[in-house]
Amino acid sequence: MIYTIEKQTGAAFTLKKGSLLKVIDPQGEQVSDMVLFNADDIREKISSGKTLDFENTILITQGHHLWSNRSHKMMKIVEDTNGRNDFLLAPCSAETFEILYNNPNYHPSCFENLYTNLSQFGIQPDDIPTAFNIFMNVQFAADGTLSVDPPQSKAGDYVLFEATMDLIVGLTACSAEQSNNYSFKPIQYEIIK
Amino acid sequence: MIYTIEKQTGAAFTLKKGSLLKVIDPQGEQVSDMVLFNADDIREKISSGKTLDFENTILITQGHHLWSNRSHKMMKIVEDTNGRNDFLLAPCSAETFEILYNNPNYHPSCFENLYTNLSQFGIQPDDIPTAFNIFMNVQFAADGTLSVDPPQSKAGDYVLFEATMDLIVGLTACSAEQSNNYSFKPIQYEIIK
Numbered sequence: 001m002i003y004t005i006e007k008q009t010g011a012a013f014t015l016k017k018g019s020l021l022k023v024i025d026p027q028g029e030q031v032s033d034m035v036l037f038n039a040d041d042i043r044e045k046i047s048s049g050k051t052l053d054f055e056n057t058i059l060i061t062q063g064h065h066l067w068s069n070r071s072h073k074m075m076k077i078v079e080d081t082n083g084r085n086d087f088l089l090a091p092c093s094a095e096t097f098e099i100l101y102n103n104p105n106y107h108p109s110c111f112e113n114l115y116t117n118l119s120q121f122g123i124q125p126d127d128i129p130t131a132f133n134i135f136m137n138v139q140f141a142a143d144g145t146l147s148v149d150p151p152q153s154k155a156g157d158y159v160l161f162e163a164t165m166d167l168i169v170g171l172t173a174c175s176a177e178q179s180n181n182y183s184f185k186p187i188q189y190e191i192i193k
Numbered sequence: 194m195i196y197t198i199e200k201q202t203g204a205a206f207t208l209k210k211g212s213l214l215k216v217i218d219p220q221g222e223q224v225s226d227m228v229l230f231n232a233d234d235i236r237e238k239i240s241s242g243k244t245l246d247f248e249n250t251i252l253i254t255q256g257h258h259l260w261s262n263r264s265h266k267m268m269k270i271v272e273d274t275n276g277r278n279d280f281l282l283a284p285c286s287a288e289t290f291e292i293l294y295n296n297p298n299y300h301p302s303c304f305e306n307l308y309t310n311l312s313q314f315g316i317q318p319d320d321i322p323t324a325f326n327i328f329m330n331v332q333f334a335a336d337g338t339l340s341v342d343p344p345q346s347k348a349g350d351y352v353l354f355e356a357t358m359d360l361i362v363g364l365t366a367c368s369a370e371q372s373n374n375y376s377f378k379p380i381q382y383e384i385i386k
Binding site: 053057099144 | 236237282293
């Protein structure tokens with residue numbers, strides 16, 4: 001069964017060790033922020049710093065693992081048809097739009113869509129770590145400067161993850177204009193096994 | 194008064210809003226991992242993902258701020274005589290030495306030196322975020338590959354921070370061979386005002 005996360009919304013669910021999660025960009029050029037927690041102890045969660053350290057690269061894709069703050073493997077990336085993801089930037093939040101984009105009004109955000117959907121598991125806003133930003137195209141220059149460019153993903157591109165522990169997963173269809181080329185679209189996912 | 198953090202150890206202390214913290218590399222080629230918590234609520238803490246996002250660069254130095262997971266400025270970098278710091282990699286831990294360096298034996302680590310010194314403030318191991326790694330020289334290639342190179346800091350180089358909220362600070366003299374060119378040295382710090 002394929003689930004659809006409508007534009008600018010999110011979802012949260014459990015995923016058993018050994019199960020596969022397929023995250024699909026059905027229309028192309030859309031980003032999905034993903035956070036992971038150990039289903040048995042939510043104080044263990046996905047860590048950008050540990051993942052970049054153990055995988056020795058900024059660009060996390062097929063063949064790499066996503067690691068936790070306790071130095072455990074949480075997921076393996078089995079397949080990645082697009083190949084570009086980001087693990088540098090925090091999920092967009094109300095403050096992202098206010099500070100970076102001068103928008104003081106209400107704006108949906110991945111941060112809100114993560115913590116509201118994850119609250120059923122006892123996860124609070126302060127517990128949300130830097131997400132693994134699937135399909136997000138953050139380019140870095142030699143001098144370190146970052147730019148958030150349109151995703152390179154085409155309609156139907158997907159990333160296939162295998163859970164290497166029992167997990168709670170938070171997933172969004174990103175709400176930020178700049179991250180998805182100024183067009184809000186859904187994200188789809190499928191749990192296999 | 195200048196405090197010395199002996200090689201492969203750490204320290205933790207409070208820092209009032211408006212106070213200056215000077216972190217000094219007294220002998221050169223040494224790294225200091227720093228984590229920050231809001232002194233009034235330790236669930237607010239330094240965030241690599243938020244800092245890289247708001248400052249729009251991987252390379253954080255003079256003129257930049259260190260931001261929290263709640264999108265608040267925690268510190269301003271007032272001066273940086275070396276200019277190269279890292280905010281990608283997690284503090285070295287027992288697992289760093291075991292997994293990356295095939296050393297299954299006990300090894301001091303920044304992670305241990307942070308949580309043991311910060312425990313007096315009610316901060317636990319799972320609360321330690323990715324640190325701002327002062328003087329750490331992590332090079333990134335265009336394809337994303339990372340390499341931990343010897344620090345470029347010379348004896349006497351320092352970074353001067355101004356607290357922009359009341360803080361709890363954790364600070365280390367890094368324990369990892371690769372981060373400081375295979376020679377363990379102290380770190381010094383001074384609190385001004």
